[in-house]
Amino acid sequence: MAGTEKHSYVYIMTNRVNRVLYTGVTNDLVRRVFEHRNGMGEGFTARYKVNKLVYFEVFRDIEEAINRENQIKGGSRKKKLALVERMNPEWRDLYEEIIS
Numbered sequence: 001m002a003g004t005e006k007h008s009y010v011y012i013m014t015n016r017v018n019r020v021l022y023t024g025v026t027n028d029l030v031r032r033v034f035e036h037r038n039g040m041g042e043g044f045t046a047r048y049k050v051n052k053l054v055y056f057e058v059f060r061d062i063e064e065a066i067n068r069e070n071q072i073k074g075g076s077r078k079k080k081l082a083l084v085e086r087m088n089p090e091w092r093d094l095y096e097e098i099i100s
Helices: 029-037 062-074 077-087 095-099
Strands: 008-014 021-026 052-059
Touching: 008 029, 008 062, 008 077, 021 029, 021 062, 021 077, 029 052, 029 095, 052 062, 052 077, 052 095, 062 077
Parallel strands: none
Antiparallel strands: 008 021, 008 052
C-alpha cells in the first residue's frame, strides 16, 4: 500500500463474532484500522468492539470513495455480506495484508 500516490478507501469492519458490520471511508486505511483495533474510536465501533477489517476498496478520488461508502451504507445487510463473501470468504482479518 506504500507509495506516493494518494488513495482513499471504503472499508467494512466487524467484531470478533462477525455479527456487526461497520462501513467507513478514510484516506489512511492502515491508521484508521489501527485506531479501531486499539479502541481509539468512540460510539458504535467502541460499543460493539468493531476491530476486524474484512473488506476494502481503493479509490483515487475521495469523492468517489464517499459516494461508494454511501451506496454500501444504503444497501441491505445481505448486500454487505455478499461484498465481504466475494472478497474474503473466510472472513479473515485483512489488517496484516494492508500493513505489509
